[in-house]
Each structure stands twice: as structure tokens, then as C-alpha cells.
Amino acid sequence: MPTRALTTRHAQDLELFADRWAKAGLVLLVLLCLGFPFMAGNKWLVVGLQAQIAIVGSVSLMILTGFAGQISMGHAAFIGIGAYTTAMLGEHHHFPFWLALPLAGLAAAAVGMMIGPFALRLRGLYLALITVGLVFIVKHMLYHQVAWTGGAKGMKVPAYLWFGGDAPKLSDYAKEPLDLGVVSLDSQQLMFFVFLLLAVAVVLCGVHIARSNTGRAMMAVRDHDLAASVLGIHPARTKVLAFGISSFFAGVCGGMLALQLSYLMPDGFGLPMSVNYIAMIVLGGIGTIFGGVWGAIMFVVLHPVAEQLQPYVPYFSERTDTLFSTVLFAVVVCIFLIFEPLGLFGFWLRIKRYFLAWPFRYG
Amino acid sequence: MSLLAINDLHLSFGGVRALNGISLSVEEGQIVGLIGPNGAGKTSLFNCICGVYIPDTGAIRFDDKNMVGLKPYRVAEAGIARMFQNLALFDYLTTMENLLLGRHHLYRTSWWSDMMGAGRYRDEEIRHRKVVEEIIEFLNLERYRKHPVGMLPYGVLKRIELGRALCMEPKLLLLDEPAAGLNQEETEDMARYILDIKEELGITQLLIEHDLSMVLDLADAIQVLDFGQGIASGDPDAIRANPRVLEAYAGKQAAP
Ligand SMILES: Nc1ncnc2c1ncn2[C@@H]1O[C@H](COP(=O)(O)OP(=O)(O)OP(=O)(O)O)[C@@H](O)[C@H]1O
Ligand SMILES: [Mg+2]
Numbered sequence: 376m377p378t379r380a381l382t383t384r385h386a387q388d389l390e391l392f393a394d395r396w397a398k399a400g401l402v403l404l405v406l407l408c409l410g411f412p413f414m415a416g417n418k419w420l421v422v423g424l425q426a427q428i429a430i431v432g433s434v435s436l437m438i439l440t441g442f443a444g445q446i447s448m449g450h451a452a453f454i455g456i457g458a459y460t461t462a463m464l465g466e467h468h469h470f471p472f473w474l475a476l477p478l479a480g481l482a483a484a485a486v487g488m489m490i491g492p493f494a495l496r497l498r499g500l501y502l503a504l505i506t507v508g509l510v511f512i513v514k515h516m517l518y519h520q521v522a523w524t525g526g527a528k529g530m531k532v533p534a535y536l537w538f539g540g541d542a543p544k545l546s547d548y549a550k551e552p553l554d555l556g557v558v559s560l561d562s563q564q565l566m567f568f569v570f571l572l573l574a575v576a577v578v579l580c581g582v583h584i585a586r587s588n589t590g591r592a593m594m595a596v597r598d599h600d601l602a603a604s605v606l607g608i609h610p611a612r613t614k615v616l617a618f619g620i621s622s623f624f625a626g627v628c629g630g631m632l633a634l635q636l637s638y639l640m641p642d643g644f645g646l647p648m649s650v651n652y653i654a655m656i657v658l659g660g661i662g663t664i665f666g667g668v669w670g671a672i673m674f675v676v677l678h679p680v681a682e683q684l685q686p687y688v689p690y691f692s693e694r695t696d697t698l699f700s701t702v703l704f705a706v707v708v709c710i711f712l713i714f715e716p717l718g719l720f721g722f723w724l725r726i727k728r729y730f731l732a733w734p735f736r737y738g
Numbered sequence: 739m740s741l742l743a744i745n746d747l748h749l750s751f752g753g754v755r756a757l758n759g760i761s762l763s764v765e766e767g768q769i770v771g772l773i774g775p776n777g778a779g780k781t782s783l784f785n786c787i788c789g790v791y792i793p794d795t796g797a798i799r800f801d802d803k804n805m806v807g808l809k810p811y812r813v814a815e816a817g818i819a820r821m822f823q824n825l826a827l828f829d830y831l832t833t834m835e836n837l838l839l840g841r842h843h844l845y846r847t848s849w850w851s852d853m854m855g856a857g858r859y860r861d862e863e864i865r866h867r868k869v870v871e872e873i874i875e876f877l878n879l880e881r882y883r884k885h886p887v888g889m890l891p892y893g894v895l896k897r898i899e900l901g902r903a904l905c906m907e908p909k910l911l912l913l914d915e916p917a918a919g920l921n922q923e924e925t926e927d928m929a930r931y932i933l934d935i936k937e938e939l940g941i942t943q944l945l946i947e948h949d950l951s952m953v954l955d956l957a958d959a960i961q962v963l964d965f966g967q968g969i970a971s972g973d974p975d976a977i978r979a980n981p982r983v984l985e986a987y988a989g990k991q992a993a994p
Contacts, residue, residue: 587852602826607814607843
């Protein structure tokens with residue numbers, strides 16, 4: 376029976392992987408992540424890439440909405456800014472993708488910090504309305520700045536490995552995999568490992584924020600901003616910081632999406648995308664990074680699962696569109712909202728408690 | 739010179755005059771009781787001191803610095819901590835996290851080192867946790883360290899809120915009815931803590947309390963408020979003997 380060790384020092388409380396079980400889980404997870412691109416077929420490799428992108432996006436929204444309590448419908452705008460910044464830096468200026476990604480984050484963060492001050496005056500749904508406006512503005516620009524974005528026709532996203540137009544690209548490895556002796560990696564597999572690094576980095580940043588003074592201040596502002604300010608917390612600065620960090624990561628998420636799609640059109644960056652990200656954090660469980668990660672994975676994996684199920688479901692079996700996966704996802708989210716408002720995180724807590732108390736039925 | 743000096747404070751909400759020319763001074767190291775019937779303006783006075791309300795006219799000086807017009811977080815940084823009349827804890831956070839939030843303004847790490855989980859962040863976090871641990875011990879909160887506070891009983895929450903204010907290492911502590919809603923035993927504990935805070939920690943306190951016997955026992959000086967005005971002040975014995983105080987209270991206390 377896995378019992379939790381008694382903590383006797385403060386440093387122990389700060390460990391990310393405190394006990395044997397957590398460490399064992401970590402090893403398993405690492406092996407799974409490293410092995411995945413070799414075991415998965417092309418279709419599931421793409422699902423893996425999408426999951427990594429979604430994880431970065433939903434963790435970034437979790438910081439803003441889950442920690443700081445700022446309801447934002449503008450996530451698609453930040454992701455769009457990041458995606459197009461990456462595309463334009465690559466296509467027009469031949470920037471390598473590893474430099475374009477952080478710059479995409481900065482571009483989105485700059486816009487996010489401009490929205491921040493609105494959050495000081497507006498609360499809850501009023502703020503959500505302003506951020507809806509941001510989505511329309513960004514989409515409008517994407518459609519009409521044709522010289523930069525290609526407008527409705529879209530634009531290519533080259534992933535240069537180095538500066539200059541004749542530098543090699545990530546996609547070159549599609550034909551000729553990178554030979555590392557033991558294994559060889561094609562462009563998709565390479566992208567998987569690049570994204571893995573990014574996703575792990577963003578998740579770690581999120582976890583650190585949650586456990587630090589900065590994250591606690593965000594949660595204090597979320598739960599009781601008057602009490603927070605009487606305690607010496609600067610609510611305005613905290614909210615703007617949350618917007619800045621969140622939109623930076625959202626921009627990086629957009630950059631990753633651009634690289635994965637390799638061709639961008641403005642259509643994808645509308646309100647449905649924002650709603651999807653909100654659904655992910657609700658499904659995962661508002662207020663924890665765990666929820667952000669698993670909500671994203673669940674969301675992405677539900678699509679191919681729905682595809683497999685569709686032929687066996689009456690009415691939907693005759694349709695060819697993706698309505699079924701949307702409906703399935705909506706049903707899953709509703710079930711969670713009714714039975715487990717803490718989302719997947721709450722579900723996880725129950726399982727953990729069950730096994731910690733085993734063989735007793737309480738704990 | 740007094741630690742806190744309030745002079746001729748006026749505050750009104752539309753037609754309601756919450757504060758009507760109150761003056762008050764608190765000497766360092768003292769417990770000053772603030773009493774008065776419901777609606778007398780006691781909480782409003784606290785809100786003015788904390789920067790939650792801005793008084794229409796009047797002066798508030800703390801540590802010989804002007805406090806009027808400062809934002810609440812600046813007042814907190816100046817060294818004033820407060821316990822709310824209606825609890826204002828963060829329900830989803832644990833006792834430990836609530837108490838650590840009291841130390842927010844004492845953290846010297848930036849958001850960047852927090853986010854990176856840098857060594858500096860760990861050292862700083864451990865340093866503050868050690869201080870919080872002392873307060874946990876002082877208030878006997880060991881059992882609740884890792885409980886989310888939303889699920890804890892009322893009496894414990896009052897203690898956690900007192901602890902959170904103490905974690906701020908304030909020079910002045912504003913207590914708004916710390917014993918309201920507590921049973922006899924918990925009230926006695928609270929009185930003990932207030933005396934210990936004065937004697938062991940040397941923190942000056944301004945105490946609002948409806949339990950007259952408690953205030954008269956604890957306070958070094960008392961200010962009586964009614965209709966936003968000071969109607970009497972002095973040491974506990976003088977207040978006990980003052981007929982105006984009885985009058986202000988008798989009228990209200992006869993009602994249920
Ligand atoms: N935000 C506000 N808006 C309007 N009126 C207010 C506000 N805050 C306080 N008041 C009014 O100011 C007066 C003083 O209220 P206050 O809360 O300071 O009284 P109190 O002495 O703390 O009373 P109690 O013992 O019931 O806590 C009351 O008449 C109250 O209705
Ligand atoms: Mg009051």
C-alpha cells in the first residue's frame with residue numbers, strides 16, 4: 376500500500392516528485408514520451424503533436440483563468456498572433472524557427488499586456504466580452520493585411536534551422552531522415568521532440584508559478600481581491616503579469632501550431648478555438664496545471680476516438696463531418712460539470728485517495 | 739508621538755454619515771479598544787485606515803507618514819495588518835498558503851525566479867515557511883497546515899486570519915471583532931492570543947469588539963464611537979463609570 380512519507384523538512388514540501396511513487400511515475404512518463412514517436416503510426420504521431428500544442432495552450436490559459444481568475448475569450452487571438460508571427464518571421468525574414476518561437480511569444484505578450492489594464496476595470500463576463508472583441512480584431516487584420524499574411528489564401532510556414540533563405544529546413548528530413556546511428560528521425564519525429572521540450576518547459580513554468588509566491592498572489596486576487604490588496608498584493612500588477620505570462624505561452628503555442636500545420640489560414644483563429652481551450656481547462660479542472668495538461672490530452676484524443684466510434688452511432692453514422700466529435704466532447708464536459716466539477720483533477724484525487732486508503736473504503 | 743494619529747475624519751456614503759469627525763490616537767505597544775453600537779462606524783474607520791475607503795476630509799498619520807489616499811497594498815507595506823469582520827480567507831488555498839500570503843510583500847524574489855523555480859526561489863520560500871511555522875505554533879494551527887481552509891470550522895478560521903495578519907510582521911494590528919461568533923472557550927483563547935501578541939510580539943493593536951467585558955479587560959485605552967463620532971475615551975475604569983457609554987449601549991442592547 377503506497378503510504379505517503381511523513382515530511383519533516385520544508386525542502387521536502389517543495390520537491391516536485393516527493394516520494395518513490397511519484398518518481399516511478401516520472402520514469403514511466405519519460406519512457407512513454409521518448410518511445411511514443413517510434414511506436415505511433417503517422418496518424419497518432421500527429422495526434423501527439425496536437426496534444427503537445429494543446430497542452431501549451433491550455434496551461435497558458437490555466438495561468439490566466441485558472442490561477443488569476445480572469446475569464447478570457449481572447450486565447451485564439453494570442454495564439455493567432457503567435458502563429459502568424461512565426462510564419463511571417465520565417466517566410467519574409469528567413470528566421471530560424473527556434474528564434475521565431477520566443478519572438479512569437481513576445482509579440483503575443485505585448486498585446487496581452489495591453490489587454491491587461493482592461494482587466495483592472497472590468498470583471499468576469501465584461502472582460503470576456505472585451506476579449507471577444509480582440510479575437511475579431513485580430514482575425515480582421517489577418518484577413519486584410521494581405522501583403523503580410525496572404526489574407527484568405529493563407530501563407531506557408533517554413534521551419535528554417537538556421538538564418539538565411541537557403542538554410543536547411545525541418546521539412547527536409549521528411550525525405551531524408553536524420554541519422555543518429557542508433558535511430559533515425561524524420562521531420563515529424565524531430566518536431567515531436569522539439570515540442571516535447573517546449574511542452575515540458577511550459578508545464579514546469581506553470582507548476583512553479585502555482586507553488587510560488589507569484590501564483591499564490593494570483594489565486595488571492597482571483598478569490599478575494601480586496602483581501603489580497605489589504606495583504607500587500609498589488610492586484611493590478613498581478614493581473615497584468617498573468618496576462619503577460621499567459622499570452623507569452625499562448626504565442627508560443629501558436630508558433631508550434633503554425634509549424635505543425637505548415638500552412639496557415641485565418642479561419643482557424645476564431646472564437647471556437649477560444650471556446651475549445653476554455654472547455655479543456657474546465658474538463659481538466661480549473662486551478663491546477665494537472666487539469667490543464669490532462670484536459671488538453673483528453674480533448675485532443677477524443678477526436679480520433681470519436682472518429683472510430685462514429686460508424687456505430689445511429690444518425691451520426693451517415694454524416695461525414697466532425698459534428699460527432701464536437702457533440703461527444705460537449706457531452707463529456709457536461710458529465711464532468713455535473714458529477715465532478717473539479718474535472719479530471721478531482722477524478723484523480725478520488726482515485727489516489729482510494730488507493731491511499733486501501734483496503735479501507737474511506738480516507 | 740503616537741504610532742497612529744487620526745484627526746477629524748469625515749466619511750459619508752450619499753446621505754449616510756458613517757464617520758463624523760472622529761479623532762483617535764494609538765500609542766506604541768498599547769491595545770486600544772474601539773467600541774460602539776452597530777452602525778457606529780467602527781468598520782468604516784478601519785477601512786479608511788487601510789485605504790479601502792478614502793475619507794472626505796481629515797488626516798490619518800501612521801509612523802508619522804500620511805496614509806490618506808494610499809492604496810491598500812501601500813498601507814500594508816507601511817506596516818498595518820488587518821483582520822476582517824467577516825472572514826476574508828482564500829477558501830481554496832491551504833492554511834499554509836493563506837499564511838504565506840501574509841508574507842507576500844516580504845518576498846524578495848521576482849516572478850521570474852518564481853517561474854523558473856530557481857535556487858533563490860527555494861531559499862526564499864523556505865525562509866518564509868520557517869517564519870510561518872512559528873506563527874502556526876503560536877496559534878496552535880499545526881493540525882490544519884495542509885487543509886484547504888474552506889472546510890475548516892469557524893473558530894479555526896478566525897485564528898488563521900489572525901495568523902495571516904501576524905505573518906505580515908505589522909507594527910499595527912487592526913482587529914475587527916475577533917471574538918464574534920466564537921464560543922466561550924474560543925473567546926478566552928482569542929483574548930489570550932491578543933495579550934500574547936502585545937506582550938511577546940510587542941505589536942500595537944486596535945481592537946473592535948462587542949463583548950464589552952473582553953475589551954475592558956484587555957485594552958489599555960478605550961474610544962467609544964456613536965454615529966461616527968467619538969463620545970467618550972479614556973482608560974477602562976473611566977469608561978465603565980461613564981454614563982454616556984451606558985446610554986449609547988443600553989438603547990441598542992435592549993433590542994433583540
Ligand atoms: N459601502 C457602504 N455603502 C453605504 N453605506 C455604508 C457602507 N459601509 C458602511 N456604510 C454605513 O456606514 C455606517 C457605519 O457602518 P460600519 O460598518 O462602519 O459600522 P460598524 O460600527 O462596524 O457596525 P457593526 O458593529 O455592525 O459592525 C452604517 O450606517 C452603514 O450602513
Ligand atoms: Mg463593523
